[in-house]
Amino acid sequence: MRPAIKYASMLVITPLLMQLSGCSRKTLSIFFDGVPQEEATAIHPADSMNYAYEVAPVQNTGDPARGRTYYHAPYLERECNSCHDEHAMGTLTAEQPGLCYQCHEDFASKFAVLHVPVEMGMCTECHHPHQSMSKYLLKNEGQSLCLSCHDASEVLSRDQHDGIGETSCTDCHNPHGGSDDNLLN
Secondary structure (H helix, E strand, O other): OOOHHHHHHHHHHHHHHHHOOOOHHHHHHOOOOOOOOOOOOOOOHHOEEEEOOOOEEEEEEEOOOOOEEEEEEEOOOOOHHHOOOOOOOOOOOOOOOOHHOOOOOHHOOOEEEHHHHHHHHHHOOOOOOOOEEOHHHHHOHHHHHHOOOOOOOHHHHHHHHHHOOOOOHHOOOOEEEOOOOEEEO
């Protein structure tokens, strides 16, 4: 294969492999020759995002072509071993939520009633562990996050939700827990 064609095909294949595998260009270059390395991305401290709770910051970089990308700090800093076993690729050092609570607040000690995924320790049901196009590393934004599990017709038919339009569920409900079953803010 001619070098120009090989390089061009890697420019197309590399982002796909990165997305499917969750690997960085640096990691992919271990397995494949010719993976183009991107220039270092500047991280702007003013763009740091903190959760409403005291947890590690999520950082973002502004890529106008793709929108904003938010990164989990250990992933961004290539501290893979803070979550992954260095001797068993892809294996976590602990189970959720214990792994997450090594850095993030244990919501069980904060709320009387926990949202079921939080209670079951399923952090990655709502959050991406590495990076996301949404703040707080969420898998979806607005109502689509909650309605991926909760039945839309049942939830939106309640009188309290009459006329809410596209209002985000988290404008009224805490996604981690609360003082009663409604998890109101």
